[in-house]
Amino acid sequence: MPNKDNATRRLRVTYVKSTIGYDKSQKRTVLALGLRRLGQTVEHADTPVIRGMVGKVPHLVRVEEIGA
Template sequence: MAKIKVTQVKSSIKRTEKQKRTLEALGLHRIGQEVEHDTTPAIMGMIDKVKHLVSTSEA
């Protein structure tokens, strides 16, 4: 299965609780942190909800 790297580039301060929980579910806690996930529809949907806070690249 394909992998995707997700990096948090903006703060979660002053964001909705839903967006904060989505970042937590992705495993992101601080700016600059990078995590790797399988490219599944669920993960892609989560990334789409917080796309203004993260950057992605192929792993």
């Protein structure tokens, strides 16, 4: 059952560095986050799955916590 605090929390993920020269799994992780172009920003629910994906590519994305 989801924690009520995390239910309204969201993460804003911005693609800031190219995946050229990085492992294929990191490229796929960036794509799975919904990021296609440099500078693109997407919002996701703050879940352990998304946190894990962001944790795999912290050098390629910038993350901001939004929500209450």
